Amino acid sequence: xxxxxxxxxxxxxxxxxxxxxxxxxxxxxxxxxxxxxxxxxxxxxxxxxxxxxxxxxxxxxxxxxxxxxxxxxxxxxxxxxxxxxxxxxxxxxxxxxxxxxxxxxxxxxxxxxxx
Numbered sequence: 281x282x283x284x285x286x287x288x289x290x291x292x293x294x295x296x297x298x299x300x301x302x303x304x305x306x307x308x309x310x311x312x313x314x315x316x317x318x319x320x321x322x323x324x325x326x327x328x329x330x331x332x333x334x335x336x337x338x339x340x341x342x343x344x345x346x347x348x349x350x351x352x353x354x355x356x357x358x359x360x361x362x363x364x365x366x367x368x369x370x371x372x373x374x375x376x377x378x379x380x381x382x383x384x385x386x387x388x389x390x391x392x393x394x395x
Contacts, residue, residue, distance in 0.1 A: 286310055286333045286373055295319055298374075306377035313337065313372065318365035325381035328356040328374060335370030339363070 291297045291312035301308040332348045339346050341362040
């Protein structure tokens with residue numbers, strides 16, 4: 281068994297320094313958005329579940345816009361373009377599965393080269 285206290289994981293550079301908690305058939309990543317930080321339009325090849333652990337985030341996905349607060353779980357389909365921002369800062373848990381999805385790495389690239 282492994283466990284993590286998501287309220288204590290540090291990310292001094294916010295979204296530029298995520299903490300990979302687990303990487304196997306799924307990937308768990310702790311993220312911290314500092315006040316005003318944004319993850320602009322992006323997509324992943326995996327299904328993505330984003331949990332707000334602390335704080336509040338603004339989510340935009342296509343024409344949909346929502347505010348997610350602590351305790352909320354949001355799911356994005358593979359390839360779905362979305363953006364995440366936080367005016368006051370937030371702690372997030374991101375789960376990606378299956379990890380890695382087909383086509384995640386460039387031709388000939390391996391998971392060790394990408395990390």
